[in-house]
Amino acid sequence: MSTVLNDEKIPNNVNLGGDKRLQRALEAWQPQFIEWWKQMGPVGWQEKDIYLRTAISVESEGWANFNYVKMPDYRWGIFLEPKNPNRTHGFGDFYGQPVWDEVPGEFRNMLRRLIVTQGDTEPASVEQQRDLGATAPSLYDLRNLFQVNVEEGRHLWAMVYLLHTYFGRDGREEAEELLARRSGDADKPRILGAFNEPTSHWLSFFMFTMFTDRDGKYQLSALAESGFDPLARTCRFMLTEEAHHMFVGETGVQRVVKRACELMKQDPNGDPRALGGIDLPTIQKYLHLWYTLSLDLFGGEVSSNAADAFASGLKGRYKEDRYDWNKTIKDEGVDFELTLPSNKFHRQIGMWSGQHFSPTGEQLDAAAWNAQRGAWLPNDVDETYIKSLMHPVYEPGKMASWIAPPNKGINGLPGDFVYVRNP
Ligand SMILES: [Fe+2]
Ligand SMILES: [Fe+2]
Numbered sequence: 001m002s003t004v005l006n007d008e009k010i011p012n013n014v015n016l017g018g019d020k021r022l023q024r025a026l027e028a029w030q031p032q033f034i035e036w037w038k039q040m041g042p043v044g045w046q047e048k049d050i051y052l053r054t055a056i057s058v059e060s061e062g063w064a065n066f067n068y069v070k071m072p073d074y075r076w077g078i079f080l081e082p083k084n085p086n087r088t089h090g091f092g093d094f095y096g097q098p099v100w101d102e103v104p105g106e107f108r109n110m111l112r113r114l115i116v117t118q119g120d121t122e123p124a125s126v127e128q129q130r131d132l133g134a135t136a137p138s139l140y141d142l143r144n145l146f147q148v149n150v151e152e153g154r155h156l157w158a159m160v161y162l163l164h165t166y167f168g169r170d171g172r173e174e175a176e177e178l179l180a181r182r183s184g185d186a187d188k189p190r191i192l193g194a195f196n197e198p199t200s201h202w203l204s205f206f207m208f209t210m211f212t213d214r215d216g217k218y219q220l221s222a223l224a225e226s227g228f229d230p231l232a233r234t235c236r237f238m239l240t241e242e243a244h245h246m247f248v249g250e251t252g253v254q255r256v257v258k259r260a261c262e263l264m265k266q267d268p269n270g271d272p273r274a275l276g277g278i279d280l281p282t283i284q285k286y287l288h289l290w291y292t293l294s295l296d297l298f299g300g301e302v303s304s305n306a307a308d309a310f311a312s313g314l315k316g317r318y319k320e321d322r323y324d325w326n327k328t329i330k331d332e333g334v335d336f337e338l339t340l341p342s343n344k345f346h347r348q349i350g351m352w353s354g355q356h357f358s359p360t361g362e363q364l365d366a367a368a369w370n371a372q373r374g375a376w377l378p379n380d381v382d383e384t385y386i387k388s389l390m391h392p393v394y395e396p397g398k399m400a401s402w403i404a405p406p407n408k409g410i411n412g413l414p415g416d417f418v419y420v421r422n423p
Contacts, residue, residue, distance in 0.1 A: 048070065049070060050071060051419045129145065136393070193296075
């Protein structure tokens with residue numbers, strides 16, 4: 001296994017050329033993928049030069065290679081972390097035994113379902129975000145959106161490689177289905193509910209990359225511990241890309257929070273909305289919403305599916321992370337605290353669904369819930385207001401009124417670098 005990616009039609013470090021049957025199958029899937037990308041990827045930006053990073057090696061110096069690229073020419077490929085020949089099962093019923101290089105027959109269906117479910121979220125998010133380029137708050141943010149999008153496309157490649165390589169004919173059929181389902185489609189929707197709603201504005205995009213990609217990171221981190229070694233090695237490389245998505249989300253939310261504080265201090269009545277910003281209580285509602293949507297994606301770790309996958313060694317567990325916006329608010333000298341809601345609040349899936357709880361976890365009857373709902377979660381007025389702020393800002397270095405500039409540019413470049421040419 002090389003760490004350097006060869007320059008075949010499909011860049012890879014898995015010696016694809018050594019398996020002609022697999023190579024042909026993936027080369028047949030490739031044009032379908034490009035077709036899907038052009039049809040369902042970012043609307044109106046396919047011919048533009050975007051300053052993107054592309055992996056040319058899985059070594060730390062090699063996977064972040066920056067240049068202008070037209071998105072359909074992005075070098076999507078198959079990158080696995082090099083194999084550790086001594087790796088053993090770290091948990092579950094097979095603890096201490098060597099990891100599997102082939103799919104164990106008794107877990108084949110469970111494993112295929114894990115891979116297909118993970119794979120389905122990748123193109124789904126690209127589809128959900130396809131219209132956001134029209135209202136980007138800056139060129140910097142526009143470029144970050146597209147970076148996330150092309151990498152989600154590559155994550156689809158990562159899962160399709162596993163399906164084609166290890167699951168024979170049904171794997172190939174699943175790979176076709178991954179390009180056939182469409183986010184929000186009535187007949188062929190994406191598998192998970194949360195991936196069927198369009199990301200209607202940039203605040204939701206930042207919340208999505210902060211919370212839903214964090215869930216994605218948990219899932220990937222769990223799969224990176226899989227006893228099925230090719231899955232573990234695939235997911236380990238995906239995690240290097242996922243870290244950037246969470247960076248986009250966390251710094252995005254943090255910049256909106258910072259701007260809210262700045263405008264609170266500028267406006268005589270302390271109202272950021274008067275100056276084209278988003279106020280902290282509204283940000284809090286979106287945090288409530290996206291945090292709970294993302295918790296639902298776990299399907300409840302109480303579910304027997306997750307427990308079975310863990311016990312059989314297919315999926316490990318991942319530690320909780322922490323959030324840090326309140327430091328920004330404090331640094332701005334503003335007296336306000338953003339909080340995460342109770343795990344019982346606003347759940348659609350799992351043991352707390354079908355009941356009503358306040359953000360602090362007190363149980364409520366339906367009337368009390370309905371009376372407060374619009375104060376805890378974004379209501380129509382909030383959504384209309386946020387959308388009213390969404391106007392494109394394509395002048396290098398300039399920012400929309402509702403977001404603070406980033407602390408630094410991409411790849412050490414200045415904030416006013418032309419991250420997207422001729423927007
Ligand atoms: Fe992804
Ligand atoms: Fe992601």
